[in-house]
Amino acid sequence: MTTTSPATRLGDGASKRARTLVTPEGLALPLTVGSKGARAGALILDLVILLVGTIIVFVALYAIGFGLFDLEASEANPVMQVVMIVVILFGFLARYGYFLWFELGPRAATPGKRLVGLRVAARDGGRLTAEMVIARNLVRDAEVFLPAFFLLGGGQEAGIAGWAAFIWLAVFVLFPFFNRDALRAGDLVAGTWVVEASRLKLKDAMSLAPDRADTYRFGEAELAVYGEHELQVLEKVLREDRPQALREVAEAITGKIGWQLGEGDEREFLEAFYAALRGHLEGNMRFGKRKRDKFS
Amino acid sequence: MVLALFRKAEIEPPADIEAASLRSDRFRLEREVDWKRLDQIVTALEKNSPRRISDKDLLELPVLYRKAASSLAVARETSLDAATLAYLESLVRRAWFQVYGPRIGLFGWLRRFLGGGWSAAVRAIWLDICIALAVMVAGTIVGWLLVDQDERWYYSLVPGAMADGRAPGADPDMLRETLGTAENADGLGVFAAYLFSNNTGVCIMAFALGFAFGVPTLLLLVYNLSLLGAMVWVFQEAGLGLDFAAWLSVHGTTELGAIMLAGAAGLHVGRTMAFPGDRSILAAMQSAGVRAAQVMAGCTIMLIVAGLLEGYARQLVGDTPSRLAIGGTMLTLWIVYFAAMPAPRERET
Numbered sequence: 001m002t003t004t005s006p007a008t009r010l011g012d013g014a015s016k017r018a019r020t021l022v023t024p025e026g027l028a029l030p031l032t033v034g035s036k037g038a039r040a041g042a043l044i045l046d047l048v049i050l051l052v053g054t055i056i057v058f059v060a061l062y063a064i065g066f067g068l069f070d071l072e073a074s075e076a077n078p079v080m081q082v083v084m085i086v087v088i089l090f091g092f093l094a095r096y097g098y099f100l101w102f103e104l105g106p107r108a109a110t111p112g113k114r115l116v117g118l119r120v121a122a123r124d125g126g127r128l129t130a131e132m133v134i135a136r137n138l139v140r141d142a143e144v145f146l147p148a149f150f151l152l153g154g155g156q157e158a159g160i161a162g163w164a165a166f167i168w169l170a171v172f173v174l175f176p177f178f179n180r181d182a183l184r185a186g187d188l189v190a191g192t193w194v195v196e197a198s199r200l201k202l203k204d205a206m207s208l209a210p211d212r213a214d215t216y217r218f219g220e221a222e223l224a225v226y227g228e229h230e231l232q233v234l235e236k237v238l239r240e241d242r243p244q245a246l247r248e249v250a251e252a253i254t255g256k257i258g259w260q261l262g263e264g265d266e267r268e269f270l271e272a273f274y275a276a277l278r279g280h281l282e283g284n285m286r287f288g289k290r291k292r293d294k295f296s
Numbered sequence: 297m298v299l300a301l302f303r304k305a306e307i308e309p310p311a312d313i314e315a316a317s318l319r320s321d322r323f324r325l326e327r328e329v330d331w332k333r334l335d336q337i338v339t340a341l342e343k344n345s346p347r348r349i350s351d352k353d354l355l356e357l358p359v360l361y362r363k364a365a366s367s368l369a370v371a372r373e374t375s376l377d378a379a380t381l382a383y384l385e386s387l388v389r390r391a392w393f394q395v396y397g398p399r400i401g402l403f404g405w406l407r408r409f410l411g412g413g414w415s416a417a418v419r420a421i422w423l424d425i426c427i428a429l430a431v432m433v434a435g436t437i438v439g440w441l442l443v444d445q446d447e448r449w450y451y452s453l454v455p456g457a458m459a460d461g462r463a464p465g466a467d468p469d470m471l472r473e474t475l476g477t478a479e480n481a482d483g484l485g486v487f488a489a490y491l492f493s494n495n496t497g498v499c500i501m502a503f504a505l506g507f508a509f510g511v512p513t514l515l516l517l518v519y520n521l522s523l524l525g526a527m528v529w530v531f532q533e534a535g536l537g538l539d540f541a542a543w544l545s546v547h548g549t550t551e552l553g554a555i556m557l558a559g560a561a562g563l564h565v566g567r568t569m570a571f572p573g574d575r576s577i578l579a580a581m582q583s584a585g586v587r588a589a590q591v592m593a594g595c596t597i598m599l600i601v602a603g604l605l606e607g608y609a610r611q612l613v614g615d616t617p618s619r620l621a622i623g624g625t626m627l628t629l630w631i632v633y634f635a636a637m638p639a640p641r642e643r644e645t
Contacts, residue, residue: 027365029389092496096596104405106344106394119393123582127396130405132582135589141497142504172507185507189565190589191582197393200386202332203379205325207318232378239379275317278376282320285374 019181019195021125032196034118036182039194043144045112050094057090095145096137103133109197119197123187132190139186143172203239207275216272222257223280229293231281234274238267246270307332320375327367334360335387341394361391408640409593416639417590424560424567428517432556435518439525453526468534495551495602499558499595503588506562509570513562520555542616545623547606553630554598561588561595598630 017033034042061083102110108128109119120136122128147169176182181193237249243266250266253259253273261269281291307329316322337357340348368384375381418425442449498520505512524544531540565584572580605626613619 023365023388023392025362025365027369027388029392030385031389096496096500107342108393121393122396123578129586131586131589134593135585138500138589138592139504139507141500142507146501146504168512188578189507189581189585191578191585197390198386199390200383202328202335202383205316205321205380206377207316207321228376231376235378278320279318281376282318282374285376 017182023125031121033181034116034194034196036176038116038118038196039176039182042110042112042116042118045115046099046110047144049111050098054091054094057087061087095141099137099140100133103137104130107197108133113194117196117198118194120192121195123181123191123193128192132192134190136184136186136190136192139184139189142169143175143184143186147173206235206238206271206278216269216276218257218273218276218280220280223277225256225294226277227291227293227296228281231274231277234270234277238270238274241267307336320371320377323370323374324377324380327363330360330363331367331384331387334364334391338387338390338394342390358395361388361395364388364391409590412637412640413590414594415634415637417587418557418594418634420587421560421564421591424564425556427563428556428560431514431517431559432521432552435521436525436528438518439522439527440529441525442522443526443529450526450530453523468536471531471534471536472539495554495599496596499554499599500592502555502558503562503565503592503595506559506564506566506588507569508566510563510566513559513566517555517559539616542619542623543610545627546610546613546619547602547623549623549627550598550605550630551602553627554595554602557591557598558595561591564588564591601626 017035019031019033021029021031023029099110103120107114107119108121113119120128120133122132150166150169172185175185175188179188181187183193187193234249237245246266250261250270253270254261284291316325333353334357337349337353337360340346346354364384365388368381368388371377371381371384439453442453498516502513502516505516528537528540531537565581565588568580568584569577605622609622610619613622
């Protein structure tokens with residue numbers, strides 16, 4: 001089951017692409033639909049890989065002496081025939097097999113998608129089946145290869161019919177721009193979509209620093225100034241640990257709560273404030289009281 | 297075993313849990329060893345090297361997955377550590393993709409597909425196959441009638457390269473020659489591979505274009521078959537009708553069958569789009585698309601067979617009865633396979 005995320009935060013691009021997927025365990029998992037730019041980039045990468053691969057195969061064949069370009073010899077030479085068959089089948093595999101093979105793998109992504117951090121998933125939250133992958137890749141033919149051959153072959157010079165064909169193919173190419181999930185025609189037919197697949201490392205726990213609750217005592221009123229959003233900004237600043245940013249944030253906070261802070265104590269102060277604020281907010285959270293940001 | 301031990305050493309147990317001053321951090325430190333273990337298993341699965349996972353880990357995978365999922369649910373309500381929440385979300389999502397990812401690779405799928413998945417999908421779109429067949433027959437008749445009425449139609453229907461001397465009023469001897477055989481098998485393999493690659497392109501196009509309510513697919517079928525009808529007329533006029541039918545049947549029963557199935561698959565998708573029935577259009581399209589994809593994958597196999605028959609059998613076997621026998625046998629084989637092969641059992645889980 002997928003629904004639009006109820007929490008439409010700020011109107012930025014990422015939240016417009018945010019979706020929620022409910023697992024069979026009843027857990028709502030946030031997903032981000034891949035952006036059109038990333039998907040186009042992935043496709044271009046894949047095409048480059050295919051092109052380079054094809055060139056390498058041809059150069060290699062040429063280097064070992066089969067010279068594919070003097071075809072006169074092909075009638076008589078049986079080795080040449082085998083090579084020709086291999087070349088034709090290789091072309092076929094490159095066009096259809098490459099995408100299939102990789103998207104059927106455990107990461108459900110072609111090398112291009114993997115590089116830009118995308119993967120294919122079933123839109124209904126169920127399992128991605130082989131048939132889905134096959135369906136979405138067969139339609140790719142009408143979306144990518146036909147228009148490409150059409151443009152390369154100068155098809156638009158064929159008068160009215162050429163233009164009709166051009167418009168017709170453009171419908172396929174521009175399809176992702178006309179729906180919310182950036183689905184291409186193949187995704188629609190197969191019931192799939194392309195989502196971001198991020199891999200994160202677990203960062204250190206924040207409150208392992210020595211407890212300074214005695215040195216810095218914050219009162220209820222001082223902690224009530226900020227909300228969860230500010231806490232997370234502070235967390236980011238502490239994790240990045242840049243002296244300049246620490247200084248500025250410490251000044252902003254002390255200014256707000258009316259404290260004076262000595263030179264060089266910024267990190268220590270911020271760690272203590274972070275721990276106190278988080279303890280405060282999490283304590284309220286357990287009673288069902290949440291404070292989203294400083295304005296609420 | 298040594299490797300397993302080595303790997304386990306990599307997960308460091310967290311520093312003193314009690315040292316953490318926040319309750320939510322203690323919650324996290326108590327569980328992070330399990331999370332990291334799940335992370336390692338999922339990473340190994342993603343790298344497609346399940347052999348590197350020890351049996352013990354593999355047995356515990358579902359438990360670890362549920363633990364991480366429940367940790368995430370709890371952390372969402374109790375912790376404000378954004379980095380930990382983001383990590384857990386990404387971990388559970390990756391694990392979920394592995395647990396619910398594609399279960400079978402290309403080869404496992406192929407085995408199940410040939411063992412009945414294909415024939416079941418073909419039977420499921422019987423109505424579209426009937427429509428495609430009717431359209432193809434109509435196309436052939438139209439081609440025939442057009443050329444019968446006015447020979448000039450032939451030249452506008454059949455592209456020059458394909459006509460290759462096979463024009464209305466051509467010398468019967470020359471026509472007979474085009475139906476002839478090659479002296480030996482030289483060069484036929486290349487020819488077969490080329491035909492296969494080309495025909496598959498046509499089939500995939502017939503399917504992919506079905507997306508637009510099936511109209512382009514119908515046009516494609518009518519056009520290609522009217523071409524055939526025109527060709528039949530030329531040979532019929534020269535008194536070579538039966539020879540041409542035999543020549544065509546060697547590979548044609550397989551190839552035209554594949555084109556018919558591809559057209560039917562395209563029609564199936566297009567028809568579902570126009571008439572989704574009780575379900576939402578997206579849900580209906582999806583089940584139709586998946587069914588059609590199986591039929592299409594099968595067309596590729598049929599076209600490999602057709603390419604081989606066309607490249608070798610047709611060029612090497614010359615007399616009309618043997619050609620008819622080959623074509624008829626292939627037709628019977630396909631019909632029996634599609635009609636009689638039982639659907640594969642749905643696997644548990």
